[in-house]
Amino acid sequence: MDRYDLLYRLYEEYETDTLRDLQNFVDLFPPVDSRVALEYWQDASDELAARKRDIAADFDAGDAVAEIAARATREQTFTALDLHTKYRESVNALVLDVDETLRSAGRTDNEIPRETLHLLTELHEAGVPIVICTGQTLENVKGFMIQGLGTELVHSGSFSIVYEAGTGVFTPGHGSDTKRLLYDSLDEDVREVFSLVRSRVLTAAPEELRRSVHLQGNEFNVTLKPNFDVGSEDAEAVIDEGLVYLIDLLGRAVAETVEGVGDVGIEARGDDSGDPQPSAEWARAYYAAADPEIEAVLKTAGAVPTRAAASAPEAVRTLFDRIDVGYYHADAAEIGSLDLDKPTGVREALDVLGIENPFVLVMGDSKSDLRVMTWAESADAGIAAAPRHASESVLSHVRSTDELVYEPGDAGSVLRVVSVLNRLGEW
Structure with a gap:
């Protein structure tokens, strides 16, 4: 049975919506000091594990299939399968704008949603470096990324900030290369x-x-x-x-x-x-x-x-x-x-991170982000995604490539696609 048929059977025969709800609850359950709430979380965790075991026992690539079902919708999974078929590549770095891309004032109170932060953390723990590419100042973006993702991740050595749209690159843990002042x-x-x-x-x-x-x-x-x-x-x-x-x-x-x-x-x-x-x-x-x-x-x-x-x-x-x-x-x-545009900064960041053959996910909403997307396409170095409210030139590019357009505040949907894409690459 090929992957398409296998995944089709997965979503037809199993209650994947319930599985995903359980996974989201277990992953995003807030820290609380309540015995009753913790017992409820434990019950959900046990049910999640049991449902995953049932799927794993029914498929040759059981554990991988169970994880895909728990983390992505049918549409997200088949989008990832199409990308895998087209590129035969896994994403080895995330290149992410912040304002109106990861966070949206209209939907998320101008904060990066907890789901998005959790998915970023999971991808980072799976070995995918993160490059934040923004027009903001270094101190501003560094502060709220530490607040959202934690000091350990930001200083892990596989996290970089391209700030002021490419005038500088900050990659903690890389000695003399920690800060490259490109404008010099x-x-x-x-x-x-x-x-x-x-x-x-x-x-x-x-x-x-x-x-x-x-x-x-x-x-x-x-x-x-x-x-x-x-x-x-x-x-x-x-x-x-x-x-x-x-x-x-x-x-x-x-x-x-x-x-x-x-x-x-x-x-x-x-x-x-x-x-x-x-x-x-x-x-x-x-x-x-x-x-x-x-x-x-x-x-x-x-x-x-x-x-x-x-x-x-x-x-x-x-x-x-x-x-x-x-x-x-x-x-x-x-x-x-x-x-010193964003593509210049991104290439410098990837160089510091030691990524010699990049295949990146570029997410952004503005003309400066479009330049990174265009670079990635022309260099066969990645794919692009954008929120539905992005500038028309950005949306035109994204729709003409892989159609990874998402609703405002829902960057997590594309990160789920990438998570499945990378799992398919390991399958």
């Missing part, structure tokens, strides 16, 4: 642009904008965050305004950095007439052409450039080519280095 490798002119923008981003901002945003505490990237609830109308308004301001400020910094171009203007937003300086126009035109979302914000804000990006000096355009402007609706506006 950038050319001096790129570092100078970021230094100029960072030094002016708040002090040069219009007063109302300055009161409405704050600067995220990054090591290198420059990120404006709203002083309002993320996703709110107020946050949308200030981030849209902040995006235009940040682009103009970037244009000025690039022009000042390039020799012979720095006389295009003094103020980032324009001269006394209120018209934007050439450097701002160049930046607006360049980044509008690169990103339809940015173009739409500029149109709505009445900041459509009258100059074409091609009118900028070649040296200016060359610097623009190396600097990314990120727009996250009602959440953030930022600049980062295209030489």
